[in-house]
Structure formats: C-alpha cells, structure tokens
Amino acid sequence: MNEASLPLGSDASAGPLTSPASQVASAAAASPRKQRAIIAAAIGNGLEMYDFTVYSFFAAIIGRLFFPASSPTASLLLSFATFGVGFVMRPLGAVLIGNMADRRGRKAALTLTIALMTVGTALIAFTPSYASIGVTATVLIVAGRLLQGLSAGGEIGAASALLMESASQGRRCFLVSWQAATQGAAALVGALTGAAVSASLSPEALESWGWRVPFLIGLLIAPVGIYIRRHLEETHTESREHASLGAVVREHGRTLVLGVLLTTSSTSSMYIMVFYMPTYLVNTLHMPQVTAFLAACVAGLTMLVMAPLFGRLADRLPRRKTLLIVNSIVSLCVLLPNFALLASGPGLPLTLCCIALSVTIGSVGSGAGAAMMMEALPRHHRATGMSIMYSVGVTIFGGFAPLIVTWLIGATGSRMAPAGYLLGAGVISFAALLLFPSHPNRD
Template sequence: MSTTTDEVRTSTAEQRRIGVAAACGSFMEWFDFAVYGFFAVTIGQLFFPSDDPATELLLSLSAFGVALVMRPLGGVVFGIVGDRLGRRASLTGSVVLMAVSTTLIALLPTYASIGVLAPIVLVVLRMLQGASVGGEWAGAAAFLVEQAPQHRRALAGSVVPATAGAGGLGGVAVALLLTNVLSENHMLDWGWRVPFLLAAPLGLAAVYIRLKLEDTPIFTAMQAEGDLAQAPTREALRHNRRAIALCFFATASATVGYYYLVTSTPNTLMSDEVGTSRMSALSATGAILAVYTALCPVAGIISDRIGRRPTILLGAAGLMLFSVPAFWLLNSGNIVIAVLAMSVFALFEAMVNVTMVVLLIELFPARTRMTGCSLGFNLAGALLGGPAAVIVAASATGFEFSGAGGFYMTAVATMTLAGLYFLLPETKGRDLHSQAEATWETRSPASVTD
C-alpha cells in the first residue's frame, strides 16, 4: 500500500469530533448493557420467578452472561462490515442494533403476563445486545486509534473504556434516582423499564453524530486503491492467528475485570452476607466507576510513554495479585474500605483495558484489522467474560472464605500475564497503514521493537 502516515494525517478538530462520536455511541452501548446488571435482582423476580431469591439472581445473571455468547458472531459480522464497507458503517450498525434491542426489553411483558415466553424473548434480546457489543468495541477502537497521532494512540483509545465506565456510571445514576423516588412495588411494576427506554433517544443521537463523520483515512485510502480484503475472516484466520491469540489473552482480563466492577460489585454489596442497602451499594459502585473512568486516560498516557508491553503486563500482574484481597475487602461491610479496595482494582483494570484497545489495532494489518481483532476480542468475552458474573456469584456462596469471588479474576489474570509475557511484542509506533503481514509474527517478543 502506497499511502503513508503523513498523507492521511487527521486534523486536531476532526480528532475531537471523532472522539465525541465514539464516546456518544460507546456510552449508549455500555449504559444499555450495564443497566441490566444493576437491575438483575428485579429482573430475576419478574422473569425468572422462584421460591429462592438466590436462584432468581443466578438465572438473571445467566441471561446477562448469555448475551456475551453472541459477541463472536456479532464481532465477525460487524468486523466484515468494517473491513469491507467501512469503519463508520460498522459503528453505526452496532449502535442501531443496541438501541432497538434495548428498547424492546423495556416493552417486554413479564412472566406473570405471558409465562415462559417472557424469559425466552428476554434471552433473545440479550443475545442481540451481545452481538451489538461485539461490533462496537472494535469499531470504536479502529475509528479512534487509526486517526490518532502516533505518540497519542493509547490516550485516544482510552475514550473507549472510559466511556464504557461512564456508561456504567450513568446506569448507576439512573438506578439511584429510581431507587430513591420509587417504592419497591412501583419499581417492580414499571420503574425497571425506565433505563431501558432511554435507549431510543440515546441511540438516535449516537447515530446522527456518527453519520456526520467521514470514514477513517486508512479505510478511504484502501477503498480508493481497490485494496479491500474480499474474505477478511478467512484472510485473518490464515495470516493473523498469533495476533488473534494475543487479543484473546489481552481481552480476557479486561472483560472479566470490567464486569467485576459493573455487576459483581453491587450484587456482592447487596448480598445477604454483606447486607448493604441498595442505595449504598449503588452509590459505592458509582464512586468506583467514577474512579475507573478518570483513570483510563491516565493509563493511556502511561501506555504511550512506556509502551504497550510493560503497561499491560503490570496491569495483569496487579489483577492477579490483588483480586482476592480486593474481593475480601469488598465483603467487609465497610463501604469506605470497599470503595478504596475496588479503586485500586480499577487502576490495574484501566491499565489492561486501555492498552488492550490499542493492541486491537496495532497487532493487525489494515485490511483485516476489524475482523481479526473482533475475533480475539469477542471469543475472550464469550468464553471467559460471559460466565464471569455467575461464577463470581456461585463462588461467593459456595466458599466460606469471603474473598473467594476473586479467585476467577486471579485465574484469568494469570493466564493473561503468562500468555502476553511470552508472546507479546512491543507494538508502540507500528505503521497502521501497512498492509504487509506484521514482521513480529515470526520473531520473539524480545527482538521486536517496532
């Protein structure tokens, strides 16, 4: 490919517009996805009624996790769209799918009205949400990182996890408001539907903003030269298997860690063992997510300064060592201690998540970038992120040790650390416009500086 970095430089004003567009859509996607976790107990009562509240919660969380099973399919579909039709088309499609599926959840009759059909339709809509998330993350990452200055790619990419955190924080704010102003009966009757109904206006706003943007210069150049991949999935599986594996390892801890913050934290605090009120649990979760959101650009600056490899390895090591103590302190019953402990956890999670976003883009050649990174990203989300909430809840009730909920995160972080330590090269500074197979594919990490 003859196009060079200098020929497709993006203006600062355009970079700001790109950041706003990615942030708006990403916020909506993760707000919609996260509110389900905050209303998991209520949804369990309405759609999975049982004599045992713990069973209702586990079934509700299972429906939360099953959405992630659809992420690989959604990632492949939207990845192909991104590599064949453009990054903008992929981003717009994913946000439309999320808005429609979430709005339909808000309108869905409960088990009391239509019986077993209610949880079946709920699971189908959750799967559509999962397919949407499967396309959103890689699309937003490509849109931001491909157009960022070389020395600020991680800072630009930090918009994606930061707005995911902000989306979760927005979900907390709505849940707090509803909890404060509605009675329990009103919440069960109609209050739980309110945050899902917000998907419609948020989705329309995100689509409008994204359609105003031009596609990335990298894709535009490939399109002009007729250099688009005809079969991006087959090409990625043939030539980018190692990069896909590296994305899997990097995403594993990032995805599981995020769901620890969004779902495991409030549900643990509200459990019978801890006994924190819903209001206090949501307030604590909001504080933790605010810290995480603020730490994401800091992690981006660190990654741009010292490199991808040391940043993500340090973050994974922190998650490996601190997850069990953090969960033990989360179960202490002291809100201040819980917030401080999970804020430290959030620091390591930010280092992993932000660097993972940049790796999704820097590890792949341009023509198979969205398809290849979507495969690794979403396989990890489905196989390891999907069951996370249920595993954590089951561990918390199945072990006498109050820190047992952190075992799963420790195991996943250990896998991430080992896989990346032996396989990950330093990708900082790599030419994102290159269509050549990455030179590090056949070289050891220690010998690659890019």
C-alpha cells in the first residue's frame, strides 16, 4: 500500500471489516496510551531541551566561571565549545541506547536516557567554579555535557519510535510532531525561568549562584520522568539476532547517509534560531537583554503551537513528501531576505516576526519528516536507525553551529554569517530529501 492509496484524512489502522462501535471502543482504549506516550516523551525530551536553553541563556556567565580566558569572546567561544562537545557523544549514544531500544524495548532505553540526563544536569548545577577548585571544575562541566550528549543520542530514536508505534497510521505525524512541540515548550519554559531569575537577582548574585537555579529546577522534573517511563506500556520487543548494529548499517546504509544529510537544515535552524539567537541579538546586534528573552519565548511558543498543527495537516495529505519538498523550497527562498531584515536590527516587533517566521517554516515538516525517516526502516531497526540519522546530523551540523557562526561573525565581521551557514545546510537537506526513500504507513 502506498500513501496515495489512502483517502484524505483516513486512518489506515481501522480495517474495512471494523464496525463503528468497535472503532470507538478501540480509540477510547488507545487514547490513554497515546497520552502516556506523549507525556513520557515530553518529559525526557523536554528536560534535554530545557537544559540546553538555560545553558545558552547563561553561556556568558558559564564561560567566565569555568573557562577563564584572555578575553570575554574567548570565554564565550569556550563555553559554546562545551555546549557543542556534548554532541560528540550523541552518535555513541545513538548506537548504544538506540540499539538497546531495538533489542530490549523502548521503555528500558527511555528510562536509561532520563537517568543519564539527570546525572549530567546535576554535575552542571552543583560543580564549584574554576576559582574554587581549578581545572577540576572545567572537567566536571565538560563531563556533565558529555553525559547529557550520550543521553540525547539515544533519546530521539527511542522516544520517536514509541510515539509512532503508539499511534494509528492516520495520526502518526501528529503524535511524532510532539517531539518538536515539547522542544518548543521546554525552550519557552527555559527562557521564562532564565529571565525570571535574571530579573530577580542582582548581577553579583546571578553570577555567584543564581545561574544554577534553573538547572536545579530541571532536576526536580527528573524523578517524575523516571517514574512515568518505568511504567510505560511497551510498544516493541525484539530478539538480539535481528536488531544488531551491523545489520542496521549493512541493510540500510544508504538510507542512514541520506537521513543524516536530511537533518542538516532542521538541526542547524533549531540550534541557531532558538539556542544561539539570544546571544546573537545581544552580542552582535547589540539589542537589550529583554529582546533576547522575548526572542527565545517567541521561538519556543511558535514550535509548541505550529508543530502539532502541521503534524495534523500532514496526516490529512495524500502525499507527505510533497509537503516536505514544497516547504524546503519556500524555506530556501525566504531565508536570505528574512535574515537580512533581522540582521538590520529592525526593532523589537519585526525582530520577533522574523524569528517566528523562521521557526514556523522549520516546524512544517517536523512530524512528517520524522515519520518519513522512521517509516524508511523496519520496526526492529527503527530506534537505532533514527537515532543514528538524527544524532550524527545534529552533531555535525547543529551542535557546533553556535560555535561556528560565532567564529564566522568574528572572522568576517558580517552579521549575515549565520544566514550563509543556514543556506548551505538547506541546500544539502533539499538534495537529500529528493533522494530519500518513502515507505508510507510501514509498520
């Protein structure tokens, strides 16, 4: 069966012999499971994005406290390098934890990822400054980011697979889109928390201990997430013989490479327009700190609202890949004019509109793209394959994007340097999208 053979808005999980009464009963029974799956994915994925947001918000302070250097720019670069170094561990986490999800089930893998994320966050929250314990402080902060990266590498594949496997075929994009939506929600909460702490404390108190408060708040969420994930309903079990890493690479090597390239645009846009943007607005465009705070809030809120809306739309379209192609073309056409307006420092309202437009375009394919990537793989290779595609793409093109564009702006003096990076990433993703295999509604 191909995607075009389904009626508009159909639910392929309801067989032709299923009575209306039994469909209603089945939907009622499935609804709590879908809700639990969304909550379980949201808490772990949200904690990850929340930590990244508050780290970005306090990157300058963290740079001064843990990476003393000859200039503020050098400290900031070292801070962003540590932000990026966690991404080096993502491919390892993708292989180890993603493969665990295919071998032992989604629940065990998701419980492990949130435990690792909790330990990493605790290291960042409690480590004394460089002035107190010297280079040990730097090492512990880096170790915390490495653990967070290891966790995040396995998180995306296992959580996305759980969401898709908890959905009927006619609602896959919608459920999977909650991965992006929860990232937006976490970015919004992280920005609000960071802004509240910054506004409530003096600069001295903020640098002394206040910046740790948002990380401590994040730790309070972790026990709830661990409890919920340990009591999830499993959606997949598989024997060790069929889920080996070698089999994934051997049987789906071309798909994995195309998937890595496909994520280039979305991950670059996410980490530049959401996580790097507050720093860009303040340090490069010299806008007030409140603008950076509002930009992060607008970006997070836009993702939270738009991702599920476009996920629902994708489920109703006969050909989801067409939506992704059209969206990529629009993105490439709009990118440079939109960023040129942003870089001109047009004032608060237009600045927020530029950011909202960019994030909206990025949200269009969040559910459809992830569903397409997972449908390209059989169930017993899905978590490993998705983890590898996403994590390698994020590592190469997303995680170090703030560091790269910070360096590019310093080297060229051009405010448009981030746009050039995003344009190159968009072209790569568009080419990969045209070649990516489509297996709609694959179980």
